[in-house]
Amino acid sequence: MRESDFLSLYIKVDKFIKDAYSSNEGVSEYIRQMEINCGKGYTYVQSWQTDYNELKRVRRLRNQLVHDDIFEVEEADYNWLEYFYNRLFAADDPMAKIRKVPKPAQRKPVQQNTQLPKPNFNQQVYQQTETRYDYKWHTDSNFEQVRFKEEKQPQKRPSLCERIIRFFFG
Numbered sequence: 001m002r003e004s005d006f007l008s009l010y011i012k013v014d015k016f017i018k019d020a021y022s023s024n025e026g027v028s029e030y031i032r033q034m035e036i037n038c039g040k041g042y043t044y045v046q047s048w049q050t051d052y053n054e055l056k057r058v059r060r061l062r063n064q065l066v067h068d069d070i071f072e073v074e075e076a077d078y079n080w081l082e083y084f085y086n087r088l089f090a091a092d093d094p095m096a097k098i099r100k101v102p103k104p105a106q107r108k109p110v111q112q113n114t115q116l117p118k119p120n121f122n123q124q125v126y127q128q129t130e131t132r133y134d135y136k137w138h139t140d141s142n143f144e145q146v147r148f149k150e151e152k153q154p155q156k157r158p159s160l161c162e163r164i165i166r167f168f169f170g
Helices: 003-019 029-037 038-044 049-070 075-087 094-099 122-128 160-169
Strands: 132-139 146-154
Touching: 003 029, 003 049, 003 075, 029 038, 029 049, 029 094, 038 049, 038 094, 049 075, 049 094
Parallel strands: none
Antiparallel strands: 132 146
């Protein structure tokens, strides 16, 4: 493989991306778009990281060929670039795959004058399920008899500090 073959293929890829993105920078623009959309890319495109690394490497090789006259291109580099070029034409490249991902449903904006419903914390259910008994001294009207009276009271929700202490110390 000659370096001219690699450079001509790189120019094709670069020109295709320039036309597709209406940009003056072809492969560099594609890499920039991949960096911007990396969150979706890692999630939805399995080959995202590999394609990103290979594109950066191929761009570096091209820059070395043009500016430094160093020929380090191997057959595998040419084959990958050709594979990527074919994927661009078939709209099977990483950025095309991201554009095919359905967008999440958008929420309707809340009008300013409407009141939102208050949250329901199911306090009644909490009070019914957890109760405790307090024993208090009670006297009758003549102060003669003293007795214990059992009063059923709903248990108050423990504070955060109490819950932490219970968690660690039982």
